[in-house]
Amino acid sequence: MEINVQSADRQLLLELSGEVDHHGARDALRELELAVDAALPARLVLDMTGVTFMDSSGIALILRAQQRMQLLDGSVLVCNVPPQARRVLDAAGVGRLVTIR
Secondary structure (H helix, E strand, C coil), X not given: CEEXXXXXXXXXXXXXXXXXXXXXXXXXXXXXXXXXXXXXXXXXXXXXXXXXXXXXXXXXXXXXXHXXXXXXCCEEEEECCCHHHHHHHHHHCHHHCCEEC
16 A cells, blocks of 8 residues: 655645555554644545545544544545445445545
């Protein structure tokens, strides 16, 4: 799994690509936490355009991102979610906790 990080105007963009499974999510979480700590953003955008597979580990990643951003009084947007990953998020009801577009 690869993550591209961009930060501007208190918005942090993480572009995820590859498989968001147990191994990928663990590394992604580490990168996410470092990026959030460095940028202290008001908004975190998780762009999932390049995600080829996601399991429940991806849910955990998104929920952890939401927790971190709540501590900063910030928000999370999950965007460009592929159909397979969207089914996983919808089944878990993640859309009730974070904005998914």
